[in-house]
Amino acid sequence: MLKWMKTGSVKGAGLLLAIAFLLALGGCSSTQKAADSENVQGAGQTESGNTKTITHEMGETEIEGTPKKVVALELSFVDSLNALGIEAAGIADDEKKEMIAKLVGKETDYTSVGTREQPNLEVISSLQPDLIIADAERHKNVYEDLQKIAPTIVLKSRESTYQENLGAFNTIAQAVGKEEEAKTRLAEHEKTIEETKAKLKADPNVTILPAVVRDTSFQAHTSSSYDGELLEHLGFKNAIQQEEPYAEMNLEQLVEIDPDILLLANNDGKLITDEWKNNPLWKNLKAVKNGQVYDVDRDLWTRFRGVVSAEAIGANMLEMLGENK
Amino acid sequence: MRITEQTTLNKKRRPLVLLFILTLLLLLLSAVSLGVGAVYISPLDIITDLMGTGASSHAFIIQEYRLPRLYIAMIAGAGLATAGAVLQGILRNPLASPDVIGVTKGAGLAAVIVIVLFPDSPVFWLPVSAFLGAAAAAAALMLFAHKNGVKPATLALIGIALGAIFQAGIEYFMIKFPDDVNSTLLWLAGSLWGRGWEQVWMLLPSVPFAIALWLLSAKLDILNLGDDLAIGLGQKTKQLRYVLLTLSVIIIGMCVAAIGSIGFIGLIAPHVARKLTGSRHKFLLPVSALIGALFLLAADSLGRGLFPPIEIPAGIVTAVIGAPYFLYLLRREGKKA
Numbered sequence: 191m192l193k194w195m196k197t198g199s200v201k202g203a204g205l206l207l208a209i210a211f212l213l214a215l216g217g218c219s220s221t222q223k224a225a226d227s228e229n230v231q232g233a234g235q236t237e238s239g240n241t242k243t244i245t246h247e248m249g250e251t252e253i254e255g256t257p258k259k260v261v262a263l264e265l266s267f268v269d270s271l272n273a274l275g276i277e278a279a280g281i282a283d284d285e286k287k288e289m290i291a292k293l294v295g296k297e298t299d300y301t302s303v304g305t306r307e308q309p310n311l312e313v314i315s316s317l318q319p320d321l322i323i324a325d326a327e328r329h330k331n332v333y334e335d336l337q338k339i340a341p342t343i344v345l346k347s348r349e350s351t352y353q354e355n356l357g358a359f360n361t362i363a364q365a366v367g368k369e370e371e372a373k374t375r376l377a378e379h380e381k382t383i384e385e386t387k388a389k390l391k392a393d394p395n396v397t398i399l400p401a402v403v404r405d406t407s408f409q410a411h412t413s414s415s416y417d418g419e420l421l422e423h424l425g426f427k428n429a430i431q432q433e434e435p436y437a438e439m440n441l442e443q444l445v446e447i448d449p450d451i452l453l454l455a456n457n458d459g460k461l462i463t464d465e466w467k468n469n470p471l472w473k474n475l476k477a478v479k480n481g482q483v484y485d486v487d488r489d490l491w492t493r494f495r496g497v498v499s500a501e502a503i504g505a506n507m508l509e510m511l512g513e514n515k
Numbered sequence: 516m517r518i519t520e521q522t523t524l525n526k527k528r529r530p531l532v533l534l535f536i537l538t539l540l541l542l543l544l545s546a547v548s549l550g551v552g553a554v555y556i557s558p559l560d561i562i563t564d565l566m567g568t569g570a571s572s573h574a575f576i577i578q579e580y581r582l583p584r585l586y587i588a589m590i591a592g593a594g595l596a597t598a599g600a601v602l603q604g605i606l607r608n609p610l611a612s613p614d615v616i617g618v619t620k621g622a623g624l625a626a627v628i629v630i631v632l633f634p635d636s637p638v639f640w641l642p643v644s645a646f647l648g649a650a651a652a653a654a655a656l657m658l659f660a661h662k663n664g665v666k667p668a669t670l671a672l673i674g675i676a677l678g679a680i681f682q683a684g685i686e687y688f689m690i691k692f693p694d695d696v697n698s699t700l701l702w703l704a705g706s707l708w709g710r711g712w713e714q715v716w717m718l719l720p721s722v723p724f725a726i727a728l729w730l731l732s733a734k735l736d737i738l739n740l741g742d743d744l745a746i747g748l749g750q751k752t753k754q755l756r757y758v759l760l761t762l763s764v765i766i767i768g769m770c771v772a773a774i775g776s777i778g779f780i781g782l783i784a785p786h787v788a789r790k791l792t793g794s795r796h797k798f799l800l801p802v803s804a805l806i807g808a809l810f811l812l813a814a815d816s817l818g819r820g821l822f823p824p825i826e827i828p829a830g831i832v833t834a835v836i837g838a839p840y841f842l843y844l845l846r847r848e849g850k851k852a
Contacts, residue, residue, distance in 0.1 A: 285824075285825055302824055303824055304553075304823075304824035304825050304826065305825055305826075307697055307698065307701060308701070308706070308708045308709070308825075308826050308828075310553050310823065310824035310825070310826060311579075311580055311708075311709065312552050312553045312554050312576050312580055312581075312824075313553045313554065313823070313824045315575055315576055315579070315580075316553075316554050316576065326635075327634050327698075328698070330638055331638055331641070331709055332709040333638070334711075334713075335579070335709060335711060338579060339575075349634070404693065406690075406693075407690075407693050409693065409694075436694065438691070438693070
């Protein structure tokens with residue numbers, strides 16, 4: 191035991207040296223780090239003196255002046271900024287430029303900061319934004335990191351309901367100093383939704399069920415989901431009234447609920463409904479028999495979520511179901 | 516499946532030289548890694564940033580992201596590789612790894628439960644639950660193996676069984692909650708994205724445990740001779756296995772808590788190390804550690820640099836490189852036998 195320890199310690203000296211070197215490197219870097227963050231803060235404070243405090247899902251964030259360069263890490267934030275007439279400087283677009291063009295309604299000039307799931311912090315920091323808007327679920331683990339880059343507000347997007355989404359819209363408007371515009375825009379939004387509702391004139395006895403269809407699952411969106419709630423505002427009764435926003439179901443369960451209208455947001459590729467379509471149970475669904483099954487765009491219906499997109503969903507409904515006079 | 520001393524002793528290289536070369540390689544790769552990513556940083560900028568003179572515009576990226584990730588990759592890579600080498604020694608099975616004894620799966624199940632069922636939980640719940648999951652898996656493993664005197668084969672079999680149970684649990688949650696599959700898979704694959712100094716401090720306490728394992732390497736050598744001989748030489752094999760297992764699990768738990776249940780490092784690094792230096796643990800462990808650090812650092816740099824701004828999780832890169840390399844190793848070993 192003693193013998194090997196002797197030779198071992200000589201030969202292990204190299205390793206220990208290496209560790210010592212690394213620790214030394216770490217030591218000098220952390221002091222450097224402190225100096226850096228001071229620098230960053232110092233730069234921010236030289237701007238105008240008007241500071242506002244925004245309360246959001248993860249606390250309070252102070253924002254100085256009016257942010258010009260905004261980074262949006264979820265699609266609904268892009269929609270909100272768009273509704274306020276602001277073009278985001280950086281978007282977590284999952285590298286799908288065409289999806290953003292569809293959301294904003296035109297090609298815009300922005301920098302992709304990677305995926306929504308793992309936005310690239312290096313790119314975000316190199317953009318030197320004035321404001322970052324992050325999702326409460328996806329980005330809570332990097333909130334501190336984002337806060338070091340720029341003032342960050344965290345809002346519900348992915349798990350938000352329609353009402354929460356409108357709340358987030360107001361918070362974003364506050365953060366970018368456009369409360370007045372937001373008020374007008376929201377009033378306009380309510381009017382548009384009311385008008386669409388009047389045109390659709392849904393029968394109160396008719397039930398509707400939006401669902402996301404994947405290769406192995408059929409996920410119904412209930413009255414508490416974003417699109418379910420929006421449809422209720424448009425006058426449609428959801429076939430599943432419950433607190434949980436989503437419900438996984440199989441064909442038998444679907445038959446039991448038997449909605450009058452089915453809205454299917456299909457995934458790319460193979461779908462579980464491909465198989466169901468050959469099943470007599472499927473053919474007996476009211477919606478199928480009456481030709482009330484509609485394929486809808488998954489981006490618009492379940493991913494975008496925002497003031498503009500909600501109006502687009504309303505328009506989409508009018509297009510599919512037609513005006514009811 | 517016993518690791519035979521003969522074949523490996525013949526081609527033993529000078530361990531000191533080997534350690535020196537590997538350290539040099541690691542430093543070289545570190546320098547490259549600091550430059551690689553969505554934003555390219557030139558070597559000159561890196562040096563001035565590290566010295567703290569004339570902070571360039573990239574100083575923030577280096578200090579906040581690349582440097583901590585460099586350290587995390589080194590410590591976690593080295594930790595997982597060391598623990599893997601020790602597990603292969605305890606189980607006297609070259610296929611042993613943190614995955615095989617069910618520990619990473621236990622951590623995975625705990626993490627998945629937090630991600631899926633408690634999405635609003637505070638940030639620190641995830642690493643804590645992962646560590647506790649790993650600890651619980653290890654406790655179950657030792658409890659079930661205790662009756663049979665903690666024999667290597669028993670440990671391996673029970674570990675695999677526990678792993679299968681945890682895996683079933685993970686899959687249940689993934690099927691039940693398809694919306695969270697992305698974030699779950701991401702964590703399960705293991706990634707250094709979004710990790711910073713906090714995780715470096717979280718990982719540092721694992722270093723003394725790795726050194727403790729290294730100090731026990733003579734005992735590991737004796738265990739490798741087989742239980743009969745080891746007992747004959749006065750070793751309390753059961754107790755020794757408990758100590759070694761506990762130390763390894765603590766290291767694995769910390770690594771997994773920090774970066775997710777990253778695979779293949781604990782399996783491959785010790786293999787490569789054994790090829791290079793033979794199976795005497797006092798050399799095998801440090802060489803494994805260096806190779807593990809190199810492996811994870813290379814994986815993270817590649818994942819960051821291949822398709823910016825999209826990052827490929829380091830765990831996926833280790834699997835993509837690791838799996839074919841492992842097959843190749845097995846084939847070569849089979850040929851020699």
